[in-house]
Amino acid sequence: MRITYLPFEFLINRRPLSVQANPKRLQQWKNFVRSEAQNVWQGNSPIQDANLQLTLVYLCGDSPPDIDNIIKPIQDALVGLVFEDDSLISDVDGxxxxxxxxxxxxxxxxxxxxxxxxxxxxxxxxxxxxxxLEKYL
Structure with a gap:
């Protein structure tokens, strides 16, 4: 099944927060990511039945957070907007x-x-x- 509004891409013009950040600041970050995604999301509803790949490229300056620690907050921010549940994410590239x-x-x-x-x-x-799988290996 081909989902017509995929691939979906957007740019977050801000330094990301780590999953280890202060909970209040982390929630503000997730809200910001979600609002940036909402600005470009063309789907009528979240994707409900697909195996999805999430790809992130972090362009950083000095002393960046670990790439694995920025994935989860961004993924969480897209739940209910782009995909119904993050269990639909089968593959992650960071x-x-x-x-x-x-x-x-x-x-x-x-x-x-x-x-x-x-x-x-x-x-x-x-x-x-x-x-x-063989396309990734």
Missing amino acids: HRRFLSEPIKKKNLPFLLQQGFLNAQECVYVKVSESQP
């Missing part, structure tokens, strides 16, 4: 790259290119349908 690193931007998704051009910390988020 990437962290320093803004100071030389990176060939030509073949990157447009939003990720924009993140590099802005030269400020941000997170590129993409939700797509999972692929067969």
